Amino acid sequence: MSRKLYVARSPRIAARKLGEEMLVMSAVDSTLFTLNPTATILWQAADGATPLDEIVEHKICSEFDVNPDEALRDAETLANDLATRGILLISEQPIGAAKPRLQESA
């Protein structure tokens, strides 16, 4: 059985949805990112408690016509990328502390 990965939004970021994209700013170095609609779905579902494979299965595969294994590989790559930029926390254990509230917006 493959290992479970858990993802959570870093509490040291600012974020807001703008149209279909997510604006994210790192408080560490004020770098600004935008996440595309797929990455935004992953980002919003990153509650620290739901495993990444479940997020992909329930939030991404249900929305897009994609191969589940391929989608999971892409999601892991994306999660690692966001983690190296300090805007996502990634762990093999559930992450309890970091659950910033996110508001839907225009």
Add this chain to the structure above:
Amino acid sequence: MSALLQEMGDRALALGVPLSVQVDLTYRCNEQCIHCYLDHTDHGEMTTAEIKRLLAEMAEAGVFILTFSGGEIFLRRDFFDILEYARELTFCVKLKTNAVLIREAQAARLRDLAVQSIQVSIYSHRPEVHDAITKVPGSLRRSINAIRFLKSQNLKVIIANVLMTANMEDIHGVRALADELGVECSLDPTVTPMMDGDRSILNLNAGDSALRQIFRDEAFIGNAEEFCAPPPTPSEDSMDSLPCSAGHTSCYVSPYGELYPCVQFPLSCGNVRQQSFLDIWRNSQQLKEVRSIRLRDTSCSKCAHGATCTRCPGLAFLEGNMRGPSTADCEKSYARTGIPSANLLAKKETNAAPRRLVQIQLVPPITGSRLSNLAAAP
């Protein structure tokens, strides 16, 4: 501004989203700066609950950058409660403060809450000048100590200076102080009128020659040749350009809940105590009026500086017409290029003209006994 933030600004404009809002939490202040545009008396500030409700509405409306300012924000006992809630709502939070009340504990708390930047007002590197402007002995020492506490927490600090007659000799000293502290430094070249329209504080402005000097000092403006170049002829595109982001992607909320297009634009568009933030943002007639301003509709459309002028519609409003000229910006354009704006030329003519008109109007019917009086008139 980064290219990405500019792009987000354009997208927010297209979507009608207020990307950036300044909320003044109080007008009360522990300094009494000679150039301040505010009435520091508390006329009924929003409560903690009212501010939290406003923040939730602003997050819902899509606000990303939230600036807390005042008055002095740290005078509110609930400041950290409000800030913590703002960060829960994932705003990018910036603060404007004199920092006098910030010590190690407050700086550490600001770091924990991942505040994006803290702007601290410093008017001179010399206590006798800074403290005379704030009217608080020891204020420079306390503000500098606070900057050191903030820097020790790796927070981004920006020193904000305002050019006045009282401190015009010290602008390089303030920059050197910023360098020594390892922080950024900005300089606002003009004092603005009070929010109630009182223009008496404008006599604190450093004047034309100081402005000209600064506008040729590459430490402040970058490439002086480019900055001071004669203005290009306004193009058709520039005729349809927006004056600024006020009311388009940004606005300002006072401690009493009044929503304005900008902190420098005291046109009340509604009150968040009576209406939701989004309702005012979408439906205020005043905001619609502000959004309709284009260069071609203003009295500046024929001015040589039309395309490059920083004409502030708020300052123009304070002069009586949001579509009219803002004399402070005319003066900046003149100091920059040496070319007077259409407004300055008109003022010059008007200043000359009334004397003639008054003389003509006041000339009484000439009788023999009054001839000598007329001749003696200045």
